[in-house]
Amino acid sequence: MANRVTLDHIAQHVGVSKTLVSLVLNGKAQQYGISRQTCDRVFAAVKELNYRPNQTARSLRTGKTGTIGLVVSDISNTFYAQLARQFEDLATANGYSVFICSTDEDVEKEQRLITMLRNRQVDGLVVSSSQSNAEWLMAINDSGTPLVLIDRHLGASTLTAVVAANRNGGALLANQLFEQGYRHPLVIGLSTNHISSVAERIEGFVEVFKGKGQTCAIREVGFNTLQPDVHSLLANPKLLPFKPDCLFAVNNNVATAALQSLAAMRVKIPNELGLVCFDDLPYFSIIEPTITAVEQPIAAMCGKAFELLQLKMVGDSVEVSQGILELPVKLNIRRSSLKKSK
Amino acid sequence: MANRVTLDHIAQHVGVSKTLVSLVLNGKAQQYGISRQTCDRVFAAVKELNYRPNQTARSLRTGKTGTIGLVVSDISNTFYAQLARQFEDLATANGYSVFICSTDEDVEKEQRLITMLRNRQVDGLVVSSSQSNAEWLMAINDSGTPLVLIDRHLGASTLTAVVAANRNGGALLANQLFEQGYRHPLVIGLSTNHISSVAERIEGFVEVFKGKGQTCAIREVGFNTLQPDVHSLLANPKLLPFKPDCLFAVNNNVATAALQSLAAMRVKIPNELGLVCFDDLPYFSIIEPTITAVEQPIAAMCGKAFELLQLKMVGDSVEVSQGILELPVKLNIRRSSLKKSK
C-alpha cells in the first residue's frame, strides 16, 4: 500500500529489464558498462514514478537490513538518551537505522527484546546489558550476530565491550573527597550491583578510602524504587554504622534522588554533607552548589562501539579485538565536594 | 548467517509441509483443525532446532513489518527522551519495535529520515515535525502511510495531531506571573517559531499580558546556538525595549540555558528576575529556587497518539479523527515566580 511502484514498473516504463534497473540503481552501471543514456532514462523514470525501493525485499535477498538494535536499561535516563543520540548520528551517517529498546534492568525483558531484534534480522546489536553472566549473550555472539557491549562489560568473557574507566572514576572522586577532608563516605549503589559499571565505580572509590585507613558505608537502592529508597536511607542515618560526612552517588539518577531528598530535608551541601556523583548532568554546573562529577566519554564510547560493530558487521574475517576497551573519564571538580569545614 | 534454521528445516524435521508449520506457528491450528499432537511435534522441533522466524521474509509477504518510526528533533532532549520511552512501552506491548530518529529541526533531514523509514516499510510514523507547512507530510498521509503528528501540529491541515494545550499553558504561566506582580516579561522563543507548539505558547502568554495592558519583549534564539544566544540576550538588557522583570522560557532547553547564564551572572531569582518555563524537568523541583513550570501530559499524548496510529494501521476503513487533539497541561507553581518584591 505504502509503495505500489516496484522495480518491474519502472523497468516496463523504461522498456528494459528489471535487472538493468537494479544494476543502475545500485550504482553498478559503470561496472557493467551500462550506457549513460540508459542510466538517465532509468533515473528519469524513478523520479517520474516516484519509485522508492522496498528495503524489506532487498533485505530478504541480501541478508542485510541496514538496522542496528540499541539496548539500554532506560532511554529516558539522560545518560542513555545522550548515548543514543550520539550513536544514532553515527548509524545514520553510515546508512543504518536504529531500534532503541529499554530493558528496565530486567534480565528476561532484555532477552525478549534482543530475540525480537534478531528476528528482525538486525545487522548488529549494541547492548548495555543487565545480564549477570555472559553466557546468554556469548551464545548470540558465537552464533554470528555482531554484538558489542557498551557501558557495561560482562566479566572476562570474550565479548567485545566499550566502557568508561569506571574504577578510575570512582577513585578520582574518592581522592577528591579525601583531599578535601572527608573521611566517612556513604556510597549509594544500586541493587543491580552485579553490573560491572556500578561495581567498579564502587570498588575504585572504596579502595582509595581503604588505602587511607577509612571504611565506607555501602548501601543499595532499587532501580524501580530509587527515590523512596534513597530518601529512607538519608532520612535514617541511625541505621548506618556511622554518620556519613559525604555521599557518593553511583550514577545520575541516584544523585538526582539524593539531591531531591537532601533539599527536602534542608541539608546543606557541602557544609553538612559533601556530595560527588558518577555521570555528569547539565544541571550539575547550574545548581547551587554545583556538583562534582565524573563525566563519561559518551561520544568516544559510541564512536569506538560503532567502529568495532562495523568491523564485525562487514565481518571480513577481520579479527575484532575481543575484550574490554576502557575509555578515560574526566573529573569535574565543583563546589559540592569543597573542603569540609571542621 | 544469524538465522540458519528456516521453516523448511523444521518441516522436514517433523515430516510435514511448511504450510502446516506456518499455520501452527501462527496460531491457526485450531482454525484448520490441526491435531494437538501435530502441533506439539512442531513446537518440539522449533525448540530443538532453536527456530526463529525471519521477520524480514514474513514482512515481505504480509506487507507488515511491525515497526514504527518515531521522529523528533532531538532524542537527547529530556522531553523527547521521556516521550520516546513512553511510546516505546506502548509499541513493545503491542508487538512493534520503534526506530527513533532526530532531525535537529532540519526540514530536509526530516524528509530524508522519513523517506528512509518509509523505504523500510514501517507500518506507521509518529512525528514531531519541523516542517513549516503541511504539504509534504500530507502527501505521505494521503499515500496511505499511517501518520500521526505529536507535540506539534501543522496548522488546520487534515493531519491527525496530538498536542499539549500549549496556548493555555502559556496563559497559565502569564497569569501566574501577573498575579505575582510581574509586569515586564521577556519571552525567549526559538528561531523555529513557526513551530506550532512554540508559537502557541508565546501567543497564549502574550495575550494575557496584552489583556492587562502590558507588552512583552519577544526574542528568538537559535536551535544550534541556544546557549550563547540566550546568554547574549540576558547579558545585554540594554538592547531590549525595557528592563524585564521576569522571563518566560519557551521550553526546557531554553530554561536550562537561561539558568546557566543567570547563575553565571549571579542574578537572583525571583528577586531580581522572575522565571517560568514550559516543560517540567526533575531538577525544577530540586534546585534553589524551584522553578515554576507547565508540565506536559507526556503519557497521555503517547497513549492517544499510539491509539490513533493503531486505528490507522489496522485501517479497517475506520474513520480516524482528523485534526488536532489537545491534551490538558498542568501548572506547577514553585518559587521562581513568587511575588515580586517592590
Add this chain to the structure above:
DNA sequence: CTGAAAGCGCTTACAG
C-alpha cells in the same frame, strides 16, 4: 487435516 504452488520485491550469478 495436509501439501504443492504461487508470489511478496528485490539481487545476482549466468548466459548471450
Add this chain to the structure above:
DNA sequence: CTGAAAGCGCTTACAG
C-alpha cells in the same frame, strides 16, 4: 550492454 531465471523465507489461497 542486456535479459531470463533462480531464490531469499515466509504466508496464503487452493485443492484434495
